[in-house]
Amino acid sequence: MTSEDDIRVGFAYANVSNPEICTNDCWPGKYGEYKTSTALQYDTFYRKVEAWGYPALAKRPNRSNEIVAASRSSDVSFNNSGPMTVPKPVELFKLHLGDLGKGEKPILPKEISYKRAITDYLKEMVLTVPAEFNNQAKAIMRQCVTDAGLITKKLEFTTEPEAAAIYCMKFFKEQFTNSVGSLFLTVDIGGGTVDLTKRKMRDKHTLDEITESTGGFCGGSYVDKEFIKFIEGKIGENAMKQLKQNNYGQLQYLVQEFCKRIKLPFTGNPDDFKEYELDIEEVCPVLKQYVHGVERTILEYDEWIIAISFDSVKAMFDPVIEKIVKLIDDQISKDGELISSIFLVGGFSESAYLQTIIKEEFSSRVLNISVPVQPIAAVVRGGVDYGLNFSVIRSRVLKYTYGVLVNQVFSYLTDPIDRKKADGRIYKFFRMATKGSQVNVNEEFSNFFKPSVERDTSLKFSVYITTAQNATYVDEPGMQLLGALTIDLPDPELGFDRLVRFSLTFGQMEIRADAKNVKTGRSYATTFELNFSDD
Incomplete structure (x- = not known):
């Protein structure tokens, strides 16, 4: 995993x-x-x-x-x-x-x-x-x-916040045993992304997702980017540009030294901090050939030493942490339900300063805020647990609204003229499952359909998804074609009197479409070939 x-x-x-x-x-x-x-x-x-x-x-x-x-x-x-x-x-x-x-x-x-x-x-x-x-x-x-030749059998997916929740459930086993029915929030704070999800203990061994997973691009690497901006302010924009273009490996080594000596030990407490002197000649000597003008004069006077103060480091952390705090607050505030615990996982969750800020911000609203041992490995270990026991996840929250295209006769009374097709029809969106709904694993959503043209000998179900909760037409902004399933429809002499039961089933991490001809009993099924470009 x-x-x-x-x-x-x-x-x-x-x-x-x-x-x-x-x-x-x-x-x-x-x-x-x-x-x-x-x-x-x-x-x-x-x-x-x-x-x-x-x-x-x-x-x-x-x-x-x-x-x-x-x-x-x-x-x-x-x-x-x-x-x-x-x-x-x-x-x-x-x-x-x-x-x-x-x-x-x-x-x-x-x-x-x-x-x-x-x-x-x-x-x-x-x-x-x-x-x-x-x-x-x-x-x-x-x-x-x-x-890549890594698998010979079916590949199963789980999301990172889901895997993190499974790991926390196992690691904090005693706490979870005493918390059946309560809500908790897992916050996976990695290098580039932060993923959050609110879940409930259905029983001692299974989890329900309560709100749609959310996330943002504000992980620990964004502190590194703030550090690079700080160094650029000392050496000049052109010098940084040449370093990136010509000596990227040395730039990365410079960042790694920052992480090891400054970022990881930083607690946010001035008493714990000792001003760090970054020796350019030692850590990134090639920079000397790129620095010119007033920046060179200053650095030569300082013997190519850049002093990094407590306030400078704090300024690198704060914009990133503010975004993480905002994401957590948004999830806690959803639905107004009380959260019993927040679990922090992912590499950046090991930051003592980040932990301090989160506890200061939310300890009055959440009883328990914890970080498990090896938080950086929480996702991979939870993912393996999921692979060993798929039944641990009982429900998920849909991130999209799902529906099918229905081909109807155009109505001048209700339909916009610009959506009228050349044959006098209009393509509408028939909603089957709504974004934000909690669905059990393998829960089925179904409805009955009939041919749109009286003597059709086949019926095509085109499945669309959208992030909108309500949609009317399949060509609305944000609408995407997920896949299609075509079935045979014999007995054209029966006209519209040929019902087909169509259903969507939301499995572990895939969607299955089934269509059954009610008259003949013949069934069709597919998992979708997804449409995507090479962009």
């Missing part, structure tokens, strides 16, 4: 005959950590992967090569024919699966599609998915896992 945010990935596993869960803590270039970087280093012509994970990003500077670095960047290698450009690492590719605008998605090399990057990464290691992943993203991930 693997878990990803846009920054790091980890995995856990168990044998069904001996279900002791093991969490991987051995990665290339790293030991004793539960996740590694989501990054790939390709060769010159993008033919193969030369490094993945942490080694693909952070490169410790070699001071003996500093003079050489001034004449050629670390992204240039040489062969008998002369210099060859070594590609920058490919990273953050998983963000292409999220619901981000095109301008917000990371730029990938033209030689590498995000689907290939995901497939290549999975080939290098051996699935949970963020809450914001839609059915299209799951279909792409399923195909990538298949293309």
Whole structure:
């Protein structure tokens, strides 16, 4: 079972005959950590992967090569024919699966599609998915896992907040046993994303989802971005631009040093903080060749030391933590029901400062706020638990409204003229299940339909989804075609007197469509081939 945010990935596993869960803590270039970087280093012509994970990003500077670095960047290698450009690492590719605008998605090399990057990464290691992943993203991930040759049987999904809730239920077993019927909130705070979900203990062993999962892009990596902005203010915009372009590995090493020496130990208490002196000549010596003007004058006077104060670090954390607090407050305030516990999981949840702020903000409204042991591994371990026992999840909340296209005769009294088809018909949306509804696993939603044209010999059910709770037409903004099921409809002489029972069943993490001809008893079923583009 693997878990990803846009920054790091980890995995856990168990044998069904001996279900002791093991969490991987051995990665290339790293030991004793539960996740590694989501990054790939390709060769010159993008033919193969030369490094993945942490080694693909952070490169410790070699001071003996500093003079050489001034004449050629670390992204240039040489062969008998002369210099060859070594590609920058490919990273953050998983963000292409999220619901981000095109301008917000990371730029990938033209030689590498995000689907290939995901497939290549999975080939290098051996699935949970963020809450914001839609059915299209799951279909792409399923195909990538298949293309990577990792599975021979069906791939099952669970969401990251769901897996985190399962892990917390097991870890805080005694507390959950005494809390049957009460509500709790899991907050998965990773590197790039924060996922939240409100659940209820149905009994000692099963969970109900109460509100729709929510999330945001405000994880721990955004503190790193604030640090980079801080450094840019000291060295100048052009120097930072050249460092990113020419020596990305040293930039990543600089960030890793910040995380290890400043970010992780930061408690938010001034008494615990000792001003840190960042030695550019030691941590990122190549920067000296890029800094000019007044910034160079200041840094030379300070002997290339950048002092990082308590207030500076706090200013890096606060904008990110404010967004996380807002997400938690929104979930707690939904429906006005009391929350008995908040469980914080994910890598950034280990931040002492973040924990302090959350407890200060919500301890008067929530009795218990806890962080389990190994919170960074909560999702992968909970995902394995789910794989061993699917029945632990009894209900989920729908993120979409589901319905089918119905072909009706156009009415000048009720229908807009611009939606009239050339044959005098109009395509409307018949709602079958509504966004925000709590549905039990394998719960069925059904209705009866008849042919729209009297002598049709087949009937096509086109299933659409929308984030709107109410919709009338299938061409409304936000409406997406999920899939279609076509059935034979014999006996055209019977005209409209041919009923078909159509149903949608919401299984573990998939949707099944069934259609039954009431007269003949013949049944049809499918799980959808999802429609998606290669963007």
